[in-house]
Ligand SMILES: [Zn+2]
């Protein structure tokens with residue numbers, strides 16, 4: 001970064017190089033390491049030195065299929081695009097006019113900085129910004145979704161709008177801080193979009209990172225009972241530690257029957273669907289109660305057949321969720337900072353940034369029962385960091 005850029009403030013304590021290491025996407029499943037210029041923060045932006053970045057199932061989707069990334073108006077292949085979006089780090093430079101943060105503060109980030117001017121952004125639904133991806137060439141609306149529509153976090157520095165930053169307390173490790181945005185997504189589905197209040201029943205289908213943290217968030221919000229449904233006993237056990245009152249392995253038990261029994265035959269107030277399969281979506285429609293809500297938090301690959309008559313007859317509300325709107329990450333951080341649920345349970349592996357392909361393999365193939373795999377930029381290069 002050119003430190004003589006007008007209005008940009010840096011500190012001698014954190015010297016910023018001109019170039020940085022960055023992974024970029026060639027064709028499908030082709031990632032290679034190169035160097036790029038360190039980007040420069042604009043108005044209302046800071047430069048974040050990335051210290052840790054978690055791998056999300058959506059990163060694996062983007063690297064393989066391109067979608068749901070939308071870079072310069074299309075798929076992100078062969079565009080020098082850097083994926084990665086669940087990162088945290090240290091404020092390294094301040095854009096013009098920024099006095100909300102200081103250089104040296106630890107922050108974790110939300111993914112989406114909406115345009116701030118469309119109808120959805122004005123409602124706080126900036127992850128559904130109507131100018132999504134309009135941030136290049138002569139259609140620059142100021143929208144950013146790092147790792148989706150703008151360069152992301154598999155590198156050493158990135159710029160973030162200050163509205164995407166959440167301060168990290170000293171007591172929280174870098175690894176745990178990368179999970180705030182995932183917990184924030186669960187929070188957004190349950191509270192801001194869902195309207196959950198204490199005492200309501202919640203079922204989570206699919207114990208991936210969002211589902212596991214949804215169980216923790218639901219319990220912390222006072223939901224009762226919280227039921228977690230899945231197929232792997234190891235993950236269900238982690239869900240129990242995070243706060244699920246009851247876990248159901250569908251290989252051994254009928255999840256709909258268990259939920260009906262726990263709710264005096266009525267069904268659950270909320271079902272959070274995090275599996276993305278036709279069977280799971282129909283399980284959700286069969287176990288939600290009359291007037292209840294189904295939050296769809298996974299991306300199915302193909303169109304699915306759903307029992308719509310059941311939804312209509314029972315006045316069921318069905319809503320998709322994309323990301324972490326209405327600053328839900330701040331509320332997730334409040335819970336995590338107080339250890340209302342222990343998000344550290346979903347972090348299983350750490351690697352160095354130089355070993356990103358190996359880290360991705362662990363996440364994709366669930367090597368050693370990997371759940372959340374975190375990549376760190378600092379420490380000895382090429383040395384695999386010990387799994388916790
Ligand atoms: Zn993600």
Ligand SMILES: [Zn+2]
Pocket residue numbers: 114115116117118119120121122126128129130131132
């Ligand atoms: Zn917008």
